[in-house]
Amino acid sequence: MTAAYLHAELRRTFRNRRFLFFSLGFPLVLFLTVAGANRSRSIEGIAFPLYYLAGMVSWGALIAVISSGSRISAERQLGWVRQLRTTPLRTRTYFASKILAGYLLALLTIAVLDLAGTGLGVRLDARQWATMTLLLLVGLVPFAVLGILLGHLLKPDSLGPAVGGTTSLLALLSGAWGPLSTGHAFVEATKALPSYWLVQSGRVAFGGSGWPPAEAWLVIGAWTLVLGRLAVLAYRRDTARVA
Amino acid sequence: MRPAEPRHGIVLEQLRKCYGPVEAVAGIDLVVTPGETVALLGPNGAGKSTTIDLLLGLATPDGGAVTVFGQPPARAVAEGRVAGMLQTGQLIDHLTVRELVALAASLYPHPRPLGEVLEVTGAAAFADQRTTKLSGGQAQRVRFALALVADAALLVLDEPTVALDVEARRDFWAAMRRVARGGTTVLFATHYLEEADAYADRIVLMAHGRILADGPATDIKARVGGRRIRATLDAVPLDELRRLPGVSGAERHGDAVALTCADSDLALRALLAAYPAARDLEVRGAGLEEAFFELVAEDDRTASGAPKATAHR
Ligand SMILES: Nc1ncnc2c1ncn2[C@@H]1O[C@H](COP(=O)(O)OP(=O)(O)OP(=O)(O)O)[C@@H](O)[C@H]1O
Ligand SMILES: [Mg+2]
Numbered sequence: 001m002t003a004a005y006l007h008a009e010l011r012r013t014f015r016n017r018r019f020l021f022f023s024l025g026f027p028l029v030l031f032l033t034v035a036g037a038n039r040s041r042s043i044e045g046i047a048f049p050l051y052y053l054a055g056m057v058s059w060g061a062l063i064a065v066i067s068s069g070s071r072i073s074a075e076r077q078l079g080w081v082r083q084l085r086t087t088p089l090r091t092r093t094y095f096a097s098k099i100l101a102g103y104l105l106a107l108l109t110i111a112v113l114d115l116a117g118t119g120l121g122v123r124l125d126a127r128q129w130a131t132m133t134l135l136l137l138v139g140l141v142p143f144a145v146l147g148i149l150l151g152h153l154l155k156p157d158s159l160g161p162a163v164g165g166t167t168s169l170l171a172l173l174s175g176a177w178g179p180l181s182t183g184h185a186f187v188e189a190t191k192a193l194p195s196y197w198l199v200q201s202g203r204v205a206f207g208g209s210g211w212p213p214a215e216a217w218l219v220i221g222a223w224t225l226v227l228g229r230l231a232v233l234a235y236r237r238d239t240a241r242v243a
Numbered sequence: 244m245r246p247a248e249p250r251h252g253i254v255l256e257q258l259r260k261c262y263g264p265v266e267a268v269a270g271i272d273l274v275v276t277p278g279e280t281v282a283l284l285g286p287n288g289a290g291k292s293t294t295i296d297l298l299l300g301l302a303t304p305d306g307g308a309v310t311v312f313g314q315p316p317a318r319a320v321a322e323g324r325v326a327g328m329l330q331t332g333q334l335i336d337h338l339t340v341r342e343l344v345a346l347a348a349s350l351y352p353h354p355r356p357l358g359e360v361l362e363v364t365g366a367a368a369f370a371d372q373r374t375t376k377l378s379g380g381q382a383q384r385v386r387f388a389l390a391l392v393a394d395a396a397l398l399v400l401d402e403p404t405v406a407l408d409v410e411a412r413r414d415f416w417a418a419m420r421r422v423a424r425g426g427t428t429v430l431f432a433t434h435y436l437e438e439a440d441a442y443a444d445r446i447v448l449m450a451h452g453r454i455l456a457d458g459p460a461t462d463i464k465a466r467v468g469g470r471r472i473r474a475t476l477d478a479v480p481l482d483e484l485r486r487l488p489g490v491s492g493a494e495r496h497g498d499a500v501a502l503t504c505a506d507s508d509l510a511l512r513a514l515l516a517a518y519p520a521a522r523d524l525e526v527r528g529a530g531l532e533e534a535f536f537e538l539v540a541e542d543d544r545t546a547s548g549a550p551k552a553t554a555h556r
Contacts, residue, residue: 001350011338012335012336012337013337080332082329086299086301087350
C-alpha cells in the first residue's frame with residue numbers, strides 16, 4: 001500500500017510538466033542571469049557564481065519541498081483527501097508521499113543548478129558537493145513540515161501568494177540572494193530562522209561562515225518540532241470538518 | 244426482520260450532529276443488518292450526507308453513537324471493511340483511470356480484480372484516458388469504481404447516480420445488484436423514489452435530521468394509508484364528496500374527481516350509493532411519491548408547530 005501510494009505520487013509529480021518547468025526553471029534562469037552577469041566578481045572572498053550558487057540552490061530546494069503543501073491544499077479542495085479518509089491509507093503514508101516527492105524535486109533542482117554552476121566555472125570536489133547536498137537535505141526538514149502545515153491552513157488560491165511571499169522573504173532575510181548589509185543585531189536575529197542555516201549549509205562546503213553544529217541543529221530541530229505540532233493540530237481540525 | 248445480532252451490522256443510536264444552530268442529524272436510531280440494501284431517502288438538507296459522514300468517520304457525533312460491524316467507524320475504515328462514494332469530490336490528475344483505480348485497489352487488504360471492476364463500472368472503455376479528460380458521467384463511473392474495487396463488506400454511496408445518463412444508470416444498478424447478491428451491505432442516499440423503491444430492501448425516509456419512516460417501500464406507502472379513487476362525475480360539490488365515509492380528501496380535475504381515502508372500500512360503496520352516475524371508476528394505491536410528499540409535508544407542519552413528533556419507525 002505504502003509503496004503503491006509513493007509510486008503514484010512520484011508519477012504524478014513528474015508528469016506535471018508545467019509544475020516541473022516552473023519549479024526547476026525559475027531558480028535556473030535567475031541563477032544563470034545573475035551569476036552570468038557577475039562571473040568575475042567575488043563576495044566575501046568567494047567567486048560570485050559559487051557564492052550565488054549556494055544561495056540559489058537553497059532557495060530552489062526550499063520552493064521544491066514547500067510545494068508539497070500546495071499539492072495537499074489542492075487535493076483537499078478537490079475532496080480527494082476526504083475520499084482518502086474513507087480508505088485504509090494511513091495519514092503518515094500520505095504525508096510521506098508528499099515529502100518524498102518534494103525531496104526528489106529538491107534533489108533535481110540542486111542537480112540542475114549544480115550543473116549550471118559547473119557551466120559557469122564553479123569547481124568543487126566530490127566531498128564538497130556531497131557535504132553541501134546532505135546539509136541542504138537536513139536543512140529542508142522544517143520546510144517540508146511547513147508545507148504540510150500551510151497545505152492544511154490555506155486554500156489553493158491564497159496558498160500561491162503565501163508560499164511565494166514566505167519563501168522570498170526567507171530567502172532575502174537569510175542571504176540566499178546576497179549578503180544582508182543591515183545592522184549587526186538584525187543579521188544576528190536572522191540566525192534564529194531555519195532558512196539561515198539552510199543557506200549556510202550551501203556555503204559550509206566551501207568554508208563560508210560555517211555551520212556551528214549545536215546552534216544549527218537546535219534551530220532546525222526546534223522549528224521542526226513546533227511546526228510539526230501545529231501541522232498535527234491543523235490536520236486534526238481538518239478531520240472534524242466537512243470540506 | 245430485525246437483526247438477531249446487530250453487533251455485526253451498522254448501529255446508529257440517538258446519533259446527533261449539529262452545525263451551529265442547525266441540527267443536521269437530530270438523534271436518529273437505525274440498525275442495518277449485514278447483507279441488507281438500504282436507501283436513505285430525503286429532500287435536500289435532510290441530513291443524509293451528514294449521516295454518511297458520521298458512518299464513515301468523516302465527522303464526529305455530537306451525541307449518541309455509531310458502530311460499524313461492532314467497531315467505531317474509523318477502525319472499520321482502517322481495516323478496509325467500508326468503502327464510500329461521497330457526494331462531492333473530484334479525481335486527482337496526472338493519472339489514467341486504470342492507474343487511479345489500481346491505486347485505490349492497493350489501499351485495501353483484498354481488493355476486487357481490477358479488470359472486473361473496470362468492466363462492471365463501464366470504465367474499461369476509457370481506462371487509459373487521463374482522469375482530467377473525462378465527462379461528468381465518466382468521472383462518476385470512476386468514482387464508483389474506486390469504491391467498488393475495495394470489495395468492502397459495507398458500501399456507502401451518496402447519490403451515486405447523479406450525472407449518469409439512463410444507460411449508465413441501468414449499468415450502475417445492475418452492478419449494484421451483483422454486489423448486493425454477493426453479500427455486501429449497501430447503504431445509498433438518493434432523491435429518486437423509483438431508485439429507492441426498485442433497488443433497496445428497505446427505505447429510510449429522512450427529513451430535518453430525523454427518520455420519518457423506515458421499512459420496505461410497501462410499508463411506507465401503507466403508512467400514508469391511502470388509496471385513491473378516480474371517477475368521472477360532474478356537478479357534485481367537492482364538499483359533499485369529502486363528507487362521504489372513508490374519504491379524507493377530494494379534488495376535481497375537469498369532469499373527473501380524485502378522492503383520497505382512508506378506507507377505500509367504504510368510500511367506494513358510499514360513492515356508488517350516493518351517486519349512481521359515477522363512471523370510469525379507478526382505485527389505486529397511493530404511489531411512493533405521494534407517500535413521500537405526504538410524510539415530509541406532515542413533518543414540515545410538526546417541525547414548524549410547537550412539540551416535535553418523535554421519530555417513528
Ligand atoms: N459543513 C457544514 N456546515 C454547516 N452546515 C452544514 C454543513 N454540512 C451540512 N450542513 C447542514 O446540515 C443539514 C444537512 O445537510 P446534509 O448535507 O446532510 O443534507 P443531505 O440530506 O445530504 O442533502 P442533499 O440531498 O442536498 O445532499 C443542512 O441543513 C446543511 O445546511
Ligand atoms: Mg447530501
